[in-house]
Amino acid sequence: xxxxxxxxxxxxxxxxxxxxxxxxxxxxxxxxxxxxxxxxxxxxxxxxxxxxxxxxxxxxxxxxxxxxxxxxxxxxxxxxxxxxxxxxxxxxxxxxxxxxxxxxxxxxxxxxxxxxxxxxxxxxxxxxxxxxxxxxxxxxxxxxxxxxxxxxxxxxxxxxxxxxxxxxxxxxxxxxxxxxxxxxxxxxxxxxxxxxxxxxxxxxxxxxxxxxxxxxxxxxxxxxxxxxxxxxxxxxxxxxxxxxxxxxxxxxxxxxxxxxxxxxxxxxxxxxxxxxxxxxxxxxxxxxxxxxxxxxxxxxxxxxxxxxxxxxxxxxxxxxxxxxxxxxxxxxxxxxxxxxxxxxxxxxxxxxxxxxxxxxxxxxxxxxxxxxxxxxxxxxxxxxxxxxxxxxxxxxxxxx
Amino acid sequence: xxxxxxxxxxxxxxxxxxxxxxxxxxxxxxxxxxxxxxxxxxxxxxxxxxxxxxxxxxxxxxxxxxxxxxxxxxxxxxxxxxxxxxxxxxxxxxxxxxxxxxxxxxxxxxxxxxxxxxxxxxxxxxxxxxxxxxxxxxxxxxxxxxxxxxxxxxxxxxxxxxxxxxxxxxxxxxxxxxxxxxxxxxxxxxxxxxxxxxxxxxxxxxxxxxxxxxxxxxxxxxxxxxxxxxxxxxxxxxxxxxxxxxxxxxxxxxxxxxxxxxxxxxxxxxxxxxxxxxxxxxxxxxxxxxxxxxxxxxxxxxxxxxxxxxxxxxxxxxxxxxxxxxxxxxxxxxxxxxxxxxxxxxxxxxxxxxxxxxxxxxxxxxxxxxxxxxxxxxxxxxxxxxxxxxxxxxxxxxxx
DNA sequence: CCTAATATGTTCTATGATGAACTTATTACG
DNA sequence: CGTAATAAGTTCATCATAGAACATATTAGG
Numbered sequence: 001x002x003x004x005x006x007x008x009x010x011x012x013x014x015x016x017x018x019x020x021x022x023x024x025x026x027x028x029x030x031x032x033x034x035x036x037x038x039x040x041x042x043x044x045x046x047x048x049x050x051x052x053x054x055x056x057x058x059x060x061x062x063x064x065x066x067x068x069x070x071x072x073x074x075x076x077x078x079x080x081x082x083x084x085x086x087x088x089x090x091x092x093x094x095x096x097x098x099x100x101x102x103x104x105x106x107x108x109x110x111x112x113x114x115x116x117x118x119x120x121x122x123x124x125x126x127x128x129x130x131x132x133x134x135x136x137x138x139x140x141x142x143x144x145x146x147x148x149x150x151x152x153x154x155x156x157x158x159x160x161x162x163x164x165x166x167x168x169x170x171x172x173x174x175x176x177x178x179x180x181x182x183x184x185x186x187x188x189x190x191x192x193x194x195x196x197x198x199x200x201x202x203x204x205x206x207x208x209x210x211x212x213x214x215x216x217x218x219x220x221x222x223x224x225x226x227x228x229x230x231x232x233x234x235x236x237x238x239x240x241x242x243x244x245x246x247x248x249x250x251x252x253x254x255x256x257x258x259x260x261x262x263x264x265x266x267x268x269x270x271x272x273x274x275x276x277x278x279x280x281x282x283x284x285x286x287x288x289x290x291x292x293x294x295x296x297x298x299x300x301x302x303x304x305x306x307x308x309x310x311x312x313x314x315x316x317x318x319x320x321x322x323x324x325x326x327x328x329x330x331x332x333x334x335x336x337x338x339x340x341x342x343x344x345x346x347x348x349x350x351x352x353x354x355x356x357x358x359x360x361x362x363x364x365x366x367x368x369x370x371x372x373x374x375x376x377x378x379x380x381x382x383x384x385x386x387x388x389x390x391x392x393x394x395x396x397x398x399x400x
Numbered sequence: 401x402x403x404x405x406x407x408x409x410x411x412x413x414x415x416x417x418x419x420x421x422x423x424x425x426x427x428x429x430x431x432x433x434x435x436x437x438x439x440x441x442x443x444x445x446x447x448x449x450x451x452x453x454x455x456x457x458x459x460x461x462x463x464x465x466x467x468x469x470x471x472x473x474x475x476x477x478x479x480x481x482x483x484x485x486x487x488x489x490x491x492x493x494x495x496x497x498x499x500x501x502x503x504x505x506x507x508x509x510x511x512x513x514x515x516x517x518x519x520x521x522x523x524x525x526x527x528x529x530x531x532x533x534x535x536x537x538x539x540x541x542x543x544x545x546x547x548x549x550x551x552x553x554x555x556x557x558x559x560x561x562x563x564x565x566x567x568x569x570x571x572x573x574x575x576x577x578x579x580x581x582x583x584x585x586x587x588x589x590x591x592x593x594x595x596x597x598x599x600x601x602x603x604x605x606x607x608x609x610x611x612x613x614x615x616x617x618x619x620x621x622x623x624x625x626x627x628x629x630x631x632x633x634x635x636x637x638x639x640x641x642x643x644x645x646x647x648x649x650x651x652x653x654x655x656x657x658x659x660x661x662x663x664x665x666x667x668x669x670x671x672x673x674x675x676x677x678x679x680x681x682x683x684x685x686x687x688x689x690x691x692x693x694x695x696x697x698x699x700x701x702x703x704x705x706x707x708x709x710x711x712x713x714x715x716x717x718x719x720x721x722x723x724x725x726x727x728x729x730x731x732x733x734x735x736x737x738x739x740x741x742x743x744x745x746x747x748x749x750x751x752x753x754x755x756x757x758x759x760x761x762x763x764x765x766x767x768x769x770x771x772x773x774x775x776x777x778x779x780x781x782x783x784x785x786x787x788x789x790x791x792x793x794x795x796x797x798x799x800x
Numbered sequence: 801c802c803t804a805a806t807a808t809g810t811t812c813t814a815t816g817a818t819g820a821a822c823t824t825a826t827t828a829c830g
Numbered sequence: 831c832g833t834a835a836t837a838a839g840t841t842c843a844t845c846a847t848a849g850a851a852c853a854t855a856t857t858a859g860g
Contacts, residue, residue, distance in 0.1 A: 002631060018817080032838095034839060035837080035838060035839080036401060043817075044818050044819065045816070045818095045838085045839070045840085046817075046818065046840075046842090047816085047817050048818070048837095048839090049840055050816090050817090050840090050841095052839095053840095055860085071753045074826090074828095074833065074836080074837080075826065075836045075837070076836040077826050077836080077837050078825070078837085078838080079836040079837085079838060079839090080838080080839080089742055095593075129818035163769075165769065170761065170764070170770070171765075172760050172761055172763045199737070219643070231728075233728065235635055235640060235728070236636070240637075240729065240733065241730075242729060242730025242734035243619070243731060243770060244761045244770035244771075245730070246726070246727070246730040246760055246761050247728065247730040249726065249727045249760055250727065250728065251726045252727045252760045253728065254720060254723055254724055254727075254758055257720060257824070264760055264761030264763050265764075266723075266758065266760065266763060268756070289652075305814040309718075322655060323666075323757065324653050324654055324724060324728075325645070325728055327649045327650065327654075327727050328631075328633065328648065328649070328650065328653065328724075328729065329640065329728065329729075330643050330644055330646040330647040330649070331635070331641055332643035333641075352820060357666075360572050360652045360664055360666065361570070361572055361643075361644045361646050362688075363572045363664050363665030363666060364570070364571030364572075364665075365571075369644075370563060370570070370644035371851065372643060373662065386804060418847080433809090434809060435808060443847080443848085444813090444847065444848045444849070445808085445809070445810085445848090445849090446809095446810075446845055446847075446849075446850095447811060447846080449810055449811085450810090450811095452845090453810090474807085474856090474857070475857040475858070476806040476807025476808080476823075476855080476856060476857075477807050477808040477854060477856055478808075478856060479807085479808060479809090480808080480809080552810065610845085670837090793807080
């Protein structure tokens with residue numbers, strides 16, 4: 001099973017044969033009918049039909065008579081749903097977070113089989129990361145009685161931009177000690193499988209695109225609000241990585257050129273005002289003990305004024321940042337993720353208000369046709385790692 | 401000739417038949433050999449060969465034995481260059497500027513046949529625009545003995561964003577009185593030809609992409625520096641228009657939320673600091689008479705300190721704006737256009753310096769691999785109108 | 801001047817996607 | 831309960847594309 005037929009289909013052509021495109025599309029969308037496949041891939045019904053026949057023969061896809069998603073059974077012959085055969089392979093997503101490493105094991109339908117984490121001291125080395133993640137992966141396979149031979153690939157979510165040309169973490173990254181490391185190579189050497197590394201925010205955006213609030217939306221912007229501030233840009237269904245992989249670094253938009261120095265070297269970055277690191281450490285010392293983002297949110301929900309103000313203040317600056325992003329990209333949708341997004345409307349309401357005063361299009365009054373929507377992420381914290389899982393079936397034929 | 405075979409080829413399929421793609425590619429690149437066509441379109445040599453045969457039969461393309469561009473004749477059979485037959489049709493580009501209307505008439509090879517302008521009072525109406533432009537077009541055809549039957553289409557460059565959904569000029573536009581007008585329709589009604597309207601900066605970007613410094617570059621950002629500040633975003637060879645057509649409105653990036661009110665309704669927009677409108681009117685009253693951008697540039701070239709400072713100051717703020725753009729898009733190339741770009745290094749040198757201090761990627765020191773290049777436009781003022789010409793052969797099958 | 805090397809362009813056949821027509825399976829309604 | 835309407839999925843002739851092999855036109859060098 002070292003090189004399964006699925007692997008061959010996935011890691012091949014840029015546009016691909018009908019079979020490959022079907023597998024890809026099923027990977028992204030889950031269960032679909034033949035007609036839906038035709039619509040999504042743009043191929044003819046007949047083409048789908050013949051391709052599906054051979055895919056069924058080789059056991060790559062299976063059919064079930066379950067109701068097709070989002071379709072109330074009306075008149076007409078009911079559709080037969082097609083799914084990737086879960087037994088055909090597994091995908092692994094790894095999140096290399098600041099304080100923990102998370103590993104999600106999923107089948108090709110993206111059904112999560114296992115989700116495990118290990119706490120880490122911040123400033124762990126790439127070598128440690130590989131060791132800990134490999135162990136988590138191994139344990140996940142072992143405890144579910146699966147062979148690692150079924151592993152089709154590994155997606156890795158990293159804090160910091162990755163140069164798309166050489167795969168190395170950018171020197172102007174969130175984790176300076178990792179600068180210049182090609183983390184995908186490090187993992188590939190040990191796991192001997194296709195490994196795709198991506199920026200954490202980009203992974204979150206992928207998750208939103210595939211299964212989240214941005215499903216079916218080809219153009220949107222993702223904003224991470226957590227200790228740090230990050231983001232991602234999706235245009236025509238594809239991540240925009242930029243020349244050096246630094247696209248979507250909303251946290252480093254200059255808000256005030258005379259502001260305090262940021263760890264990136266510049267002054268007055270958005271992250272310094274809209275990130276929770278500074279207000280949280282101030283609040284923690286005022287409280288006389290460490291307070292987490294989750295604590296702040298639950299206290300805010302309970303009505304704590306200081307915590308509400310903290311969220312409102314970050315929302316206000318973030319809205320200004322989004323206004324700037326909108327002057328440049330004018331996205332139809334902004335998805336807000338990161339742990340602070342779990343605050344829901346406590347964050348989103350002031351964010352929307354601030355955005356409207358700072359948005360060009362909104363200056364001519366509300367208009368549902370042209371207004372940018374702002375929505376909270378559908379995932380609470382797991383988004384980035386799920387997105388890393390999604391990377392495996394998405395990024396076909398790029399790295400190998 | 402009302403519906404020439406070329407029109408049929410141009411305004412049809414989204415991806416298109418080989419013949420259509422060849423015509424498009426020739427339209428964009430000019431003279432090419434069959435082999436180059438195969439490389440650029442991605443089609444097989446054989447496909448190109450057969451398609452070219454029928455295109456030659458129908459006289460759509462002609463071959464010449466001129467040396468293929470950028471190819472020193474080495475060993476091997478010399479290439480035969482293919483060009484669109486200039487006699488097969490003409491394209492018109494219209495620029496609706498603030499103070500003048502410009503019309504360029506070109507053949508399908510984009511060779512400019514005529515270039516004429518009429519001065520306008522600012523705040524002219526769409527109806528006047530159509531009348532004046534139509535007259536200029538008519539004169540151009542008449543004075544070169546061409547029939548308007550050969551007109552394949554008209555591209556229009558407009559100051560202000562255009563909603564890609566309904567083609568109407570956005571209400572938050574540069575010319576408020578034009579808000580809500582579908583200028584392409586207005587022209588189409590009179591000219592009875594395919595008309596494509598685009599934002600002026602977007603047209604300039606198209607020109608740079610097709611024939612300017614961004615030739616062969618699929619991802620770049622265009623910055624207009626003139627009385628106002630605008631811009632455009634090109635990703636994967638395509639213009640990014642945004643949800644409401646307001647993508648690339650760099651002039652309305654918020655630089656200071658407590659700054660003066662901008663005509664767009666927001667406060668402290670980049671345009672107020674990096675646009676020449678305010679410094680120029682101040683300087684004009686100090687000089688006791690109207691001074692143009694061209695005057696400022698020539699005085700700066702001659703060594704005038706006030707004019708040099710004016711350019712340097714706008715460059716400084718613009719660099720900060722570009723730094724912000726880079727945090728979001730991280731483009732590999734920035735092309736600077738608008739009349740101020742004619743100042744050359746007087747503008748570009750301080751712009752680059754300012755950009756570097758405000759650019760995230762640059763924080764880890766210079767690196768030719770990841771650094772964003774900043775180049776001046778290749779066109780002096782004519783870019784937008786030339787781009788409008790280019791729109792005609794480019795935007796196939798969108799509007800019609 | 802002849803041959804090798806190199807590159808362009810053409811021919812021919814197999815493949816494989818397409819679209820029209822058809823079959824199948826269900827609901828709606830009289 | 832039967833027929834019309836609707837939608838899903840299949841079959842098959844047609845045709846466009848690609849790939850391999852070939853023909854053609856040039857330079858380099860002995």
